[in-house]
Amino acid sequence: MKILVTGGAGFIASQIADAYISAGHEVIIVDNLSTGRTENLNPAATFYHMDIQDPDLVNLFHNHQIDVVNHHAAQMDVRRSVDDPIYDAKNNVLGFLNILQACIKTGVKRVIFASSGGAIYGEQDFFPADESHKTQPCSPYGITKLVGEKYLFFYALTYGLGYTILRYANVYGPRQNPHGEAGVVAIFCQRLLNGEQPVINGTGEQTRDFVFVGDVVAANLRALQQTGNDIINIGTGREATINDVYRAINRITGANQPEEHGPGKEGEQFRSVIDFHHAQTVLGWTPRMDLQQGLLQTVAFFKSMQKT
Ligand SMILES: NC(=O)c1ccc[n+]([C@@H]2O[C@H](COP(=O)([O-])OP(=O)(O)OC[C@H]3O[C@@H](n4cnc5c(N)ncnc54)[C@H](O)[C@@H]3O)[C@@H](O)[C@H]2O)c1
CATH class of the missing domain: 3.40.50.720 (NAD(P)-binding Rossmann-like Domain)
Incomplete structure (x- = not known):
């Protein structure tokens, strides 16, 4: 085609x-x-x-x-x-x-x-x-x-x-742009690997469905x-809080940065999770990648980008 x-x-x-x-x-x-x-x-x-x-x-x-x-x-x-x-x-x-x-x-x-x-x-x-x-x-x-x-x-x-x-x-996942305001996983990976302090918007208890x-x-x-x-x-079909994701990436990168929270953002809902x-x-599609494994692969990608 x-x-x-x-x-x-x-x-x-x-x-x-x-x-x-x-x-x-x-x-x-x-x-x-x-x-x-x-x-x-x-x-x-x-x-x-x-x-x-x-x-x-x-x-x-x-x-x-x-x-x-x-x-x-x-x-x-x-x-x-x-x-x-x-x-x-x-x-x-x-x-x-x-x-x-x-x-x-x-x-x-x-x-x-x-x-x-x-x-x-x-x-x-x-x-x-x-x-x-x-x-x-x-x-x-x-x-x-x-x-x-x-x-x-x-x-x-x-x-x-x-x-x-x-x-x-x-x-x-790999290739996500870490420089904008969107793409929380990419932003956390990049900042934590660079030794910078990411800011979690709001309480961090808002949930998302990460695919x-x-x-x-x-x-x-x-x-x-x-x-x-x-x-x-x-x-x-699974929810993770932004705090969960921050903690997982903090652990995988070994950054051990404390959590810093900023104000919540307009236009964003509190809970989001969808049925597949x-x-x-x-x-005939089901999600195959578990969040922890996916985060490991994503951190590995951002690490490899630092070397190039
Ligand atoms: N990333 C997510 O979580 C997510 C969730 C739901 C839907 N989507 C949708 O998936 C699509 C891809 O998102 P992404 O995360 O890969 O973002 P991205 O910004 O990496 O990809 C968008 C691409 O479109 C190009 N582009 C933007 N405006 C254009 C224009 N006017 N003319 C030509 N090219 C243009 C950009 O240069 C970029 O390469 C988008 O439509 C987005 O709305 C993404």
């Missing part, structure tokens, strides 16, 4: 591009390198340094005769979306619409869309949330992800464009076989 991977220089999608290439697919990557890194680009992929809002994007679709779009390019920082919702919407809504228009003009068959279980369900009514949980995003980022899902529904209904929406929990990037990649491989249109949670049984039924 010819697959366009947007955001393929980033944390998650670069590893999806690697897996697609290993499975024998032809991969084209579009990324504006706003947070992505050229080091993450698979040399076997055709890379375009381009913004998804670029009106010329449709020519690229024509030239490559894309079969499937795997859409991961996004402004994905919840706090930035609160500070600058217009920037967030330009990237996540207008950028995605530009892609969808290119899809219908050039005969693309399917779109795999990286959505967010964490951000879309908001403060949950039940735990873990399955796909039937009501959507009540409490950040502009969550709103734009939900809008993306609604547009997919419209394009499927009107033009027959197929879709698989993957609602991820909190993804962590390893390798498991997310496996779900994206399986999603290529889908034929119907579906919304699928990709998480572990639908993924098990329709994709």
Whole structure:
């Protein structure tokens, strides 16, 4: 298949591009390198340094005769979306619409869309949330992800464009960007390995469902076989507090830094955990990586980065 991977220089999608290439697919990557890194680009992929809002994007679709779009390019920082919702919407809504228009003009068959279980369900009514949980995003980022899902529904209904929406929990693992405000595991790893003091936002008793990037990649491989249109949670069904994660990384790195807490952040819910049984039924997918093992691998990655 010819697959366009947007955001393929980033944390998650670069590893999806690697897996697609290993499975024998032809991969084209579009990324504006706003947070992505050229080091993450698979040399076997055709890379375009381009913004998804670029009106010329449709020519690229024509030239490559894309079969499937795997859409991961996004402004994905919840706090930035609160500070600058217009920037967030330009990237996540207008950028995605530009892609969808290119899809219908050039005969693309399917779109795999990286959505967010964490951000879309908001403060949950039940735990873990399955796909039937009501959507009540409490950040502009969550709103734009939900809008993306609604547009997919419209394009499927009107033009027959197929879709698989993957609602991820909190993804962590090698290649995550430790420099922004998002990605707590990467931030803790980097700071603790550098002997710096990380700040835990709020009490640290807020919970998240941490899913390893390798498991997310496996779900994206399986999603290529889908034929119907579906919304699928990709998480572990288990909660860990931010304090739990801090303590585990503190121990694995041997940093032994005391815990320092700062104010809680706007736009972030207190408890977040999602149910993966639908993924098990329709994709044959279950999360394989246990959190402790995943953190060990992630710390090992950040250690190896320090040496290069
Ligand atoms: N990391 C998580 O926990 C998580 C959870 C739920 C959903 N997601 C979604 O998964 C996707 C990938 O997230 P990630 O964690 O790998 O983040 P990331 O920032 O590493 O990857 C995003 C990539 O998209 C690129 N990009 C951003 N805006 C672009 C634009 N306008 N045009 C072209 N390229 C652009 C960036 O340069 C980067 O390479 C995002 O859509 C995000 O919303 C991530």
